[in-house]
Amino acid sequence: MNLTIRARNLSKWFGQVVALNDLTFELAAPLIGLLGQNGAGKSTLLKLLVGLLAPSRGEVSLDGRHPRHDRRLRRQLGYSPELDRFYEDLSPAEFLLVMTRLHGLPAEAARTATQETLERVGLSAHAQRPIRTLSHGMRQRLKVAQALAHRPRLLVLDEPLAGLDPLGRIELNRLFREEAAAGCTIWISSHVLHELQALTDTVLLLHRGRLLAEGSVRRIRDLIDAHPHRVAVGCARPRELGAELARLDHVRRIEFTAKGLVVETERADECYDALGRLGAEGTLGIHSLDALDDNLEAVFRYLTQ
Amino acid sequence: MVEAGADTGRILDQGYRRFTGARRPPARVSWVIALEELRQAWKEKHFRRVVWAALLPLLFFGVLVFLKRFMPMVGFGGDEGVRLFRVQQFWSVFVVFYVGRNAIGEELRTGALELIFSRPVSFPRYLAGKWLALVLAVVGIIAVPVCLLGLFELLWTPGSDLAHFARLVTSAVFASVLVGLAQGALMLAISALAGRGTAAGVVWVLLYLVLGGAAEGVSHATGSMEALALSLNGAGGGLFSNLMGSSTFQATVPACLAGLVGYAALGAGLTLLRLRRYRKGAS
Structure with a gap:
């Protein structure tokens, strides 16, 4: 105890x-x-x-x-x-x-x-x-x-x-x-x-x-609203995935990388739900999700800025 | 309220068990501190030399007592114990120097006091431990040789009785404890205020000498024997002489007691004030 x-x-x-x-x-x-x-x-x-x-x-x-x-x-x-x-x-x-x-x-x-x-x-x-x-x-x-x-x-x-x-x-x-x-x-x-x-x-x-x-x-x-969450998505077809994500109102920015894309969203939970749904469909080849600023360093930086 | 995370911990049996046995009462803490202080002092070779050198007067007076058996005119007319007490007081200055100079000041300076006070150690017990170390050292250097000399007298001098020996032992222990309390308290205060061991030691020796000189000067100027109790040496030696019924020039018992108790209270008060300041975060 x-x-x-x-x-x-x-x-x-x-x-x-x-x-x-x-x-x-x-x-x-x-x-x-x-x-x-x-x-x-x-x-x-x-x-x-x-x-x-x-x-x-x-x-x-x-x-x-x-x-x-x-x-x-x-x-x-x-x-x-x-x-x-x-x-x-x-x-x-x-x-x-x-x-x-x-x-x-x-x-x-x-x-x-x-x-x-x-x-x-x-x-x-x-x-x-x-x-x-x-x-x-x-x-x-x-x-x-x-x-x-x-x-x-x-x-x-x-x-x-x-x-x-x-x-x-x-x-x-x-x-x-x-x-x-x-x-x-x-x-x-x-x-x-x-x-x-x-x-x-x-x-x-x-x-x-x-x-x-x-x-x-x-x-x-999650409580820091002022900064969008950044999620790195590893996938086989990033452009198609980007087009799907761009339709979501909470997505603010999409950046393409060598292994997929990085999406910035204001509501992380809804973004993960959407990515999970798209991943389950299996057509876009999503193979990894990684929260880029869900760590202490980012939290500390955001709070002390 | 934030509760523990998603139960990721596990208990690994390393053969490591919490201590559930009885703990020593808090008073033992002072003894732990005192014995450690003495142990540290004993590690210093100069301190060991002082202790061995402090036994030489016992050897000298012991020889005198032995010779008195065959030549009754040798010696100081039965005042050997009083003389030895006064000589041993001189050595006690150096013993206090070695045991007490680093007692509090170094711990304050290095921040090691944080380690002590993060434990269940209160100020008074901490101070009592340091003080106890000094008192034990002074009693050891003054009372033990005097009592041994008394034992030699009892064994070798014709006409010596047990009652005189008992009086000598009681008086030597009582007077040396008071001397230890006064000297120890002043040394602790100097150590706490000076912050550095060597500086504290030098100030202590100077203070001892200055007090001795001042007491002699005031006594000479005013013609009052009571003024001798202003010095640590005069107060301690005077008290023991009075208790032993010696007729040498000295201050009265009340004056000697007032001197020794006054210095002890002054030293303890200053040390406590310094520690209190430290504890308030103003170190």
Whole structure:
């Protein structure tokens, strides 16, 4: 069962700077992506979620409980900050052991959790080296490990994939999916769109401290009326198909390509219905449909333009 | 409300189980922090050297006590414990330097405090942990040698009784805890305000020396022995001397207690204010 995270009129400002402005949302999904440009307020929101900061106005709650003051709730949270400066003279094993014991785990359980977690993030071979000798990718893994070692219910990760090599990204993404599948709620922030899209369909879009959109990428895209949907259609007879589509009132533009055509429509559902019907007739040789801007990048671009 | 997506997840058995056992009470967090702080300090070779060097006065006074068995005129007329306490206070300055200089400042500077406070660790428990480390270190460097010397006296000096030994142990522990609280609180405050370990260490040593000089100066100018309690050294040494009934020049017990408790409160207050500011997001 995933935690329900609810924010009501949530605002945070630092002196004259408004970091978050009147956010209201309610989300309960295993993996939630927090997307926004640098300075959008992602890190501030994540710190509010784990109780590191107090809201200037409004409130945020996890299953109706407030992380700032509920110690029992905070035992169930894991937080990986954006910065990766740790205790440089400690080894990863020592560091994880202390961090886990601060969650109240007895020494033996903490040792077991440390070993398991180091193995899971692929740092077992480097467990005894001082942290200062670790590469950036290893530090990123260690950062995730310290958030994960005590087995939290909510894992809050601030840019966990920044600076990782492709293999590291794949491994950590797999780890996040496993955790989410096992019942852990995970919030991941990033300003790299494809990173998030590879992980989750449920996103929260922030822009200059304001909430732009929340929900599934596809649903958000459907709600953007100002921009027509673009659908690439692979077919054997594009000109005949173009003539058929041109009769539809919601089709705004048709562009021919080497493999078929790209159609721009104001009402995606009706367009897909029509293409499905034409495809079923079998006379035009339609063999593929691909939504070109039904992705996070397009959604984000449209919303922030 | 957005619900979970189209049920694409599956549970993979990785032999990984959530921790469902009993957790330690929150008070244990302070001990975890304190022991880790001491462990880190012990890793530093200079700190280890200071600790070993701090045992040399015990060796010297131990030899004196041993010789007194055969030559009663040797020594400081029964005040060896008080003298050793004062000497060990000198070493405690360096112990506090090594244990406390990075205690809070470095964590503030590097942002590692985020990791601590994202856990179920409150300010007071965090501060208590850091403080506890310093108190343990000071007690270890002052009270342990003094108690050992008392034990040597009990074993070797004719006419020594258990009651005197018990008084020595109690007084040494009590006075060194108060000295540790005062020195530790000031060091933590300096560390939190200075931000950098080395700078904090230098400021700490300078402050110790300046307070000592100022106390002597004020005492000399006013003719008041109470003014000696303005210095950490004078307050701690004076308190222990009074408790042991020594007749050396010193401030009275209330003045010494006021000095030590005052410095402890000042240090703790400044540190809490700095942490509170950090927690409000103004780091």
